[in-house]
Amino acid sequence: MSTLTIDNIHTYYGNIHALRGISLKIEKGEIVTLIGGNGAGKTTTLRTISGLLKPREGNISLDGEDLLKYPAHEVVYKGVSMVPEGRGVFARLTVLENLEMGAFSRKSKEELNHNLEKMFTLFPRLKERRTQTAGTLSGGEQQMLATGRALMANPTVLLMDEPSMGLAPVLVELIFDIIKKINEDGTTILLVEQNALMALSIANRGYVLQTGEITLTDTAQNLKNNPMVQKAYLGME
Amino acid sequence: MMRTSFSERLTDWAVNGFLWGFRILIVLIVVIGTFLTISSGKYTNEQWIDFIVSGISQGSIYALIALGYTMVYGILRMINFAHGEIFMTGAFSGYFFATWLTSTGFMNTNPYIGLTFSIIFAMLISASIAMLVEKIAYRPLRGASRLVPLISAIGVSFFLQYAFRGFFGPGVYAYPSIDALDGDWNIFGIEILKVKIIVVVSAFLMMAILYYVVMFTKMGKAMRAVSENKDVASLMGIDVNRVIVTTFALGAAMAGAAGVLYALIFRQVSFYMGIVPGVKAFTAAVLGGIGNIPGAMVGGLVLGILESVGPALFLESIGIDRPYQLKDAIAYIMLVMILLFRPSGILGERVSKKA
């Protein structure tokens, strides 16, 4: 059974036709990556799934339930969380408050505390800095915070928008290890990346997005060996 | 090319020269005036304390109103120019409620409970009106450029003034006097009017409650999250519209309470009573750094004290006749000065250009 189904989505910014009929299928437990150059429409795709943008055409469903009928703040209750591009931490809130906001959709105090413990185990750095405002964190720490915050909602599907952006190579490795771990713990992941090599190395399958259209889809292994992909996204000749 | 840049430089110098002259003039007035007044010994210590107490009670009212400006600005980057009228609706609601309680005799037997109920009633009415205003006059304009909701706010301001004028007439209503609240209390050997103390205590209590709500409750944290980033806040599951309307309601509740406290001191209400305190409180919010909640509280108190102490301290000795008539001018000069010299206010961060 398929978890998240995106079917023939057309999203516009005013008159700009940003997504031209995109279809994706993400099965339960998978890591699927969406790769593409700058301006291809990766962020737009994730924002459409999370409800921040409404498509003019198409369907999005999670386990058969239509997601498009929900505004963004209700989509998270359905089990879809997003780590936004540029991390989007609340700079003036403390680390702890950011994590609490992540669990806004969770009603019970026990669940909140349980999830906090989980996040502090996953990201010990955040525990050390929990009373600091998020604006004082380094880029890597902010990425951990944004990820932890999204996980606080106990999502079944996690959407991640360029988690490696602007991070030093060591940190990129660390973040990708964490993504793998989150997935092993049972969360389905849709990973958007410009760092295609890293993304394909942890993903099961991938889609290639070009100017608002899916031009290619295959297993991650096959995409890595595909000459077109190697040339365009992996910087190989 | 050279000539335009030369003339540009010339205007730059002229503007800078004027600004510096203005700054120096104000500093001179303050320093010389203060020196002359203190050395002339015209006022006794009791009188100074009285000025300061009046300033704190007036300032705490400004602070309560300023909170609404600053909270709405923080969340929508919009100046809610109708906020002074929300304050006025609070004073009116409090008036009718207090008059009714007085006519039943309840007010004079239980003055504190009666006053508390009047304040709560005013808060509820003001909050309800503000919620309606947000829904009708601001929410549909949310996506428009910043000037558009500002103009709508000015329209709402006139609408509320003339609606109240229409319902209750252009006259001034005298607040019922509560006998138990007349007279003085002796605090550390100083006689202070009871109402002033009641005003200060109620205002500080209310500000403490608001601060607690904003800092420590789930809704307060959501308000701060929304003020930073609405999209990301909604990704958390926060209903941004609900948070915005709650912000309006909280700010309006503070202004409504301020309306009752104001009427407690000045003993009268009228449809235009919101204008001047509204501008003063806006000044206080800017003074403290618009968008900054502790800043609004500090700004209100500073403005209240300066207004109260300023005429006697700065102006009287430099030969200004009847300096109290310049009380309002102090507030407006301060507004201009802050906007010119420190737009971020006392506690504000530097206003960022990228937002």
Ligand SMILES: Nc1ncnc2c1ncn2[C@@H]1O[C@H](COP(=O)(O)OP(=O)(O)O)[C@@H](O)[C@H]1O
């Ligand atoms: N807010 C916006 N308004 C107008 N056009 C936009 C906006 N955001 C993105 N676009 C356009 O939509 C296209 C896809 O953008 P985006 O989804 O951000 O790409 P990616 O994330 O793959 O870099 C680009 O052509 C971009 O210019």
Ligand SMILES: [Mg+2]
């Ligand atoms: Mg992007």
